[in-house]
Amino acid sequence: MKLSVHTARPSGSLLAAVGLLFLWVTAAAAVPSLNVERLSPEDVTRLQTILQRLEPLIASHKQLGTANLLTWDELYQPLAEEERAWLDAFRALKGTDLGATSHYFGELTEPDVVPVGPTTLDAQFLPRDVADAYEAMMQAMERDLGKHLLVESGYRSPAYQLYLFLFYMPKHDYSIRETNRFVALPGHSEHGYPPRQAIDFINQEGINGEDKPEEFEALPEYQWLQQHANEFGFFLSYPRDNPHHTAFEPWHWHYEPTRPAN
Numbered sequence: 001m002k003l004s005v006h007t008a009r010p011s012g013s014l015l016a017a018v019g020l021l022f023l024w025v026t027a028a029a030a031v032p033s034l035n036v037e038r039l040s041p042e043d044v045t046r047l048q049t050i051l052q053r054l055e056p057l058i059a060s061h062k063q064l065g066t067a068n069l070l071t072w073d074e075l076y077q078p079l080a081e082e083e084r085a086w087l088d089a090f091r092a093l094k095g096t097d098l099g100a101t102s103h104y105f106g107e108l109t110e111p112d113v114v115p116v117g118p119t120t121l122d123a124q125f126l127p128r129d130v131a132d133a134y135e136a137m138m139q140a141m142e143r144d145l146g147k148h149l150l151v152e153s154g155y156r157s158p159a160y161q162l163y164l165f166l167f168y169m170p171k172h173d174y175s176i177r178e179t180n181r182f183v184a185l186p187g188h189s190e191h192g193y194p195p196r197q198a199i200d201f202i203n204q205e206g207i208n209g210e211d212k213p214e215e216f217e218a219l220p221e222y223q224w225l226q227q228h229a230n231e232f233g234f235f236l237s238y239p240r241d242n243p244h245h246t247a248f249e250p251w252h253w254h255y256e257p258t259r260p261a262n
């Protein structure tokens with residue numbers, strides 16, 4: 001009924017149109033814009049505040065062993081409205097906005113994952129078939145080398161992926177573009193996409209290559225992976241000078257059982 005009143009009164013519909021335009025402009029202004037080269041000083045402060053606010057939440061989830069399964073609701077819960085909007089701006093970013101060619105995999109709402117272990121680190125999860133393939137591969141490595149690799153990082157929910165992205169930004173001078181070379185944006189990580197599940201390996205002595213990839217590259221375990229991982233369906237995702245503008249990650253292998261071995 002109200003609609004017909006408006007159509008009968010041109011000045012009313014003009015007012016409505018102006019009102020809508022005003023709403024659209026203010027809504028657009030409310031979406032924070034991010035400087036991808038380096039966060040503005042205000043955004044650096046905002047990031048620091050958000051990380052502080054999230055710290056107890058992440059610590060308790062780590063203790064419970066559920067950090068890798070963190071949901072969006074859980075991540076947003078401790079934050080103010082304006083901080084949530086700021087995270088939304090990150091979620092809207094695409095790798096292609098950053099000159100990277102990283103794939104956008106999307107997000108699966110209910111990943112079907114099982115715990116893997118034991119690890120000395122945070123509790124880790126993998127899809128069942130990936131966990132089975134990992135176990136089989138490690139039995140073979142153990143047989144050949146008398147060593148095996150642990151899962152340092154398996155499945156990570158997109159919400160936890162965003163937390164990690166934010167957590168690592170200070171290390172990369174608050175540059176979104178630079179951080180993205182080392183940590184994928186949510187929806188862009190093989191860790192958050194079970195159909196192409198990634199595992200980050202760490203050896204039994206705790207070498208993971210995080211700060212020095214050459215250290216992991218020099219391990220006999222890595223040489224063994226290069227020779228045999230394909231037989232078990234695992235492939236190195238980011239070799240040296242890969243076309244994705246992603247740093248060399250000798251520890252990061254994804255499961256793709258339908259792909260022929262190299």
Ligand SMILES: [Zn+2]
Nearest residue numbers: 198199200252
């Ligand atoms: Zn990884």
